[in-house]
Amino acid sequence: MLKIGIIGCGFIGGQICRAVDKGEVEAELYGLCDSSVVKALDLAASLNTCKPQYMEIEKLVRNVDLVVECASQAAVRFIVPEALKAGCDVMVLSVGALADKALREELFRLAKEHNCKLYFPSGAVVGIDGLNSASSAGISSVTLTTRKPPSGLKGAPFIVEHGIELEKIDTEIVVFEGPASEAVKAFPANVNVAATISLAGIGFERTKVKVIADPSLSRNVHEIAVEGDFGRFSARVENFPSPENPKTSYLAALSAISALKKMVNPFQIGT
Missing domain, CATH: 3.40.50.720 (NAD(P)-binding Rossmann-like Domain)
Known part of the structure; x- marks a missing residue:
């Protein structure tokens, strides 16, 4: 065993x-x-x-x-x-x-x-099976868009370094946009999924990540969009945050x- x-x-x-x-x-x-x-x-x-x-x-x-x-x-x-x-x-x-x-x-x-x-x-994402399959041919682009309640981004290095006052956000706002290589350092407790997607697909530099703070949300939302020789697909998941840590999705x-x-x-x- x-x-x-x-x-x-x-x-x-x-x-x-x-x-x-x-x-x-x-x-x-x-x-x-x-x-x-x-x-x-x-x-x-x-x-x-x-x-x-x-x-x-x-x-x-x-x-x-x-x-x-x-x-x-x-x-x-x-x-x-x-x-x-x-x-x-x-x-x-x-x-x-x-x-x-x-x-x-x-x-x-x-x-x-x-x-x-x-x-x-x-x-906390879906679509990794499809990404693994697509990587057997050619992939031209992979984009991850993550939407979270502002409280779910609290304490992230990017938020602290840029002095973003999460409690004052009253409408959807893009707080980060860049390659996965930067995203996982900027939000180490929030976008580990970006690293998994990068490993399965086209790497950390070519994988694009957008992080959005949305006060209307009660769930963590991840959307993947992939294009390549196979065609294109997109996958979206709305995760309940864990009851112990809002930065972590139950999934x-x-x-x-x-x-x-x-x-x-x-x-x-x-x-």
Whole structure:
């Protein structure tokens, strides 16, 4: 049975743990790690059948088959190389970290050297299957438009650096427009989906991102538009924000759970 370690015990990490605890994912939840020991212990205590241990990263990666990273972009730089060097497969949720070309190349090299797999769930968007298929031919353009309630952008580096007063926004406004390489740094907790789309499609520099603050919204909206040799398609999803963190869409957690199910199931559906 697949032995899993979770690093990051926030909303997504908690949802994954509960899915394993309920038997929705046939795997062993072996260990938890978080910058807050209390948070990790509280999550472990809330589970009914699984009894994961709290472990430091160095011990965790030596004892599991798969590390699930749901901590932060900053944490990816340390966590993922350590796991790969220990021979662990890794599921990366903070995909925006891979906008850094040097880090991306290092992780791909380590995965190959140590015969490991890197998994990137679809996250809070739909259409990744189509994008993967389209990339087998030629893609001319990929555009992601993200609309969020202003509160969902609170604390983003771009918002802070430009002194944007979110509470004063009373009508839809474009707060950012540029390549995915810049978007994932400007909004690290908001547009990890831009990184996933970039990896699946035409890269971080050619993927265009627009971020809109819309006070009329109660949901996080992501729209993808793709054109290429295959033709064109668009996909739109309206996500409920997680009750614990408005920057995170509930679908992001469900995507990680679905990816885990796909890994352990004997059959595969979709691209």
